[in-house]
Amino acid sequence: MYQLVGNIAGKDLNLPLGRGRIRLGRGSRNDIDLEDRSISREHAELVVEEGRIRVLDLGSSNGTWVNGLRIRDMKELQPGDELRFGSRSFQLLSTDAPPPESDTLDTHPEMTLSLLAGKEEVSADIRIDWSDSQDALDLPGVFDQVLLRALTEAGQLMVLPRDLPEIFDEMLGIVERVAPARRILLLLNEEGEELPVIRAARPRGTAREKLVLSHTIIGHVLHERQTCLLNDVNLDPRFSAQDSVIQQNLRSAMVAPLFDNEQVIGLLYADNDDPRFRYNRDQLRAFSLLANLVAVKISNTRLLRARQEQERMEQEVAAAAQVQRTLLASHLPFLPDYQLLARQIPCFEVAGDLYDVTQLPDGRAMLVVGDVTGKGMGAAMLMSSIIAALRVLYQECADLATLAERLHRQILRSSDDIHFATMFLGQLDPFQHQLEYVNAGHNPPLLLCADRGCRSLPSTGLPMGLMPGATYSTRRIDLPVGALLCVFTDGIPEAMVREEFYGEQRLQACIEGMATRPLEEIIDAVVRDLRAFLGEHVLQDDVTMLLLRRQD
Secondary structure: OEEEEEEEOOEEEEEEEOOEEEEEEOOOOOOEEOOOOOOOOOOEEEEEEOOEEEEEEOOOOOOEEEOOEEOOOOEEOOOOOEEEEOOEEEEEEEOOOOOOOOOOOOOOOOOOEEEOOOOOOOOOOEEEEHHHHOOHHHOOOOOOHHHHHHHHHHHHHHHOOOOHHHHHHHHHHHHHHHOOOOEEEEEEOOOOOOOOEEEEEEOHHHHHOOEEEOHHHHHHHHHOOEEEEEEOHHHOHHHOOOHHHHOOOOOEEEEEEEEOOOOEEEEEEEEEOOOOOOOOHHHHHHHHHHHHHHHHHHHHHHHHHHHHHHHHHHHHHHHHHHHHHHHOOOOOOOOOOEEEEEEEEOOOOOOOEEEEEEEOOOOOEEEEEEEEOOOHHHHHHHHHHHHHHHHHHHHHOOOHHHHHHHHHHHHHHHOOOOOOEEEEEEEEEOOOOEEEEEEEOOOOOEEEEOOOEEEEOOOOEOOEOOOOOOOOOOEEEEOOOOOEEEEEOOOOOOOEEOOEEOOHHHHHHHHHHOOOOOHHHHHHHHHHHHHHHHOOOOOOOOEEEEEEEEOO
16 A cells, blocks of 8 residues: 655654545544644545545645645645645655665755745844854853764764765764754755755755745855854744745754855755754854864865766776777888888877778788777777777778778767768788778878879768768779878868968978988978977877888
8 A cells, every 4th residue: 555754853754554534634633643833733635545545635724735736626646746734745655665764865856945035035143154153162161062072073074985975964963963953954056056955854854845045044155154043933924925934833043054165065954943942153153163064074075086086087098098009000011112100199098090001811901091070088989999890891891992881881880970980091002003092081191202293192982970871982093113102180280270270281391391201200200390380289189190102
């Protein structure tokens, strides 16, 4: 069947519901006696049948609410629904579902802070600046043995590693021993939220109750770092329309900023409905001091977790970079009558550029240079998958155009809509001294020949993975003695300083001036000239270059 789980006066309630009509209200004449002044003598009725439960409000003064909406007629209920009678909230569970075990709850739609409606404002009876609370230890008689023990516990908690839910729970327990309260709430500023969000509560059920404060109080606490004390708030006529204050019969309340010595990250709230009890200035200072300790611990924990997450990411990136370095050809194959050299300079720890040189069983060699769009881990992962796919396709595709189309389809399958790759695929026949190539939207490589000058190898197809149905044609060029082929990625010509690009013309001029020098010196000269162009600016994209020269 069903059960109601909630809290009244600090006591957890677990109310089994048998079949039939069950009347709830304040008084022994009801089937369920809820001893709370916000609940009417005959408040509501539950109708429990086989596989079905409904609720009806009996004309109560403060209303019956289901999932935040006040009901006027009979309302069908489902396990998990939140019911509020007056100011007291309950959760409806099936008997097979155990009640929550933790005293600290995550944010729930009912767990909200509201501002006092209209222009009416409520000021605090006593306000102290955050700095004044730091003098609390100097006030004789303020701290008795209970408080001293609480501060000792808080000090121990400050140095012990804890997850945030544990910190919330333990700190609220310490505050509870220092400031007797009907409920204590911890609220944190959250991105995208106008008001702080309730993140923890003591006792457990009170987190489901609304908290209403005025703009004035919120301003004092969040913006001026002041701790506020309010006495007899239920007698203030400006709260007359605010059921979540009046119906809780609050007599005394304290609100303190969660100030971590740099910024306010939220607020700490405590209230009491005992007419014989009032918070005083000394307790207000102690409450403010504990709120400061809570805030410092929360911020330190967040920083520690952020640092640990950063270290974890750095380790993962380092591992990914190592995998990339392993995939890239560290030793290029020996080709008779040819010199080969490749170099890559990543702008981050991992690169989206790739190159590969693989000698095929028949003596031909595959030359590949590619550039994956984007940067970071996404581009690096796609780059790694492309190299892995190439190593398989080399063995399966004798025809270069077929290899290009199959690689294109593989990239389409393994990438999202924003990642694709420009590719230069060259198949070198070192016996006939010919190069067959596919240029899939890549920067046109430069071919320098002593008797023909410098020319570029234009695109023969779209970037791979850009759109379905792309096809690729091949072209073939001769490589005379002394010919120098330079394949590069756009990190070189598109390097930019003050809206000026390094440009392909400057790259061509640099290579032409070094065309007869050793390949290592050519790449060194390009890198030096690129860095001279950038000056104090850093690379914004990966730089990759592959050089091939036919020897005399």
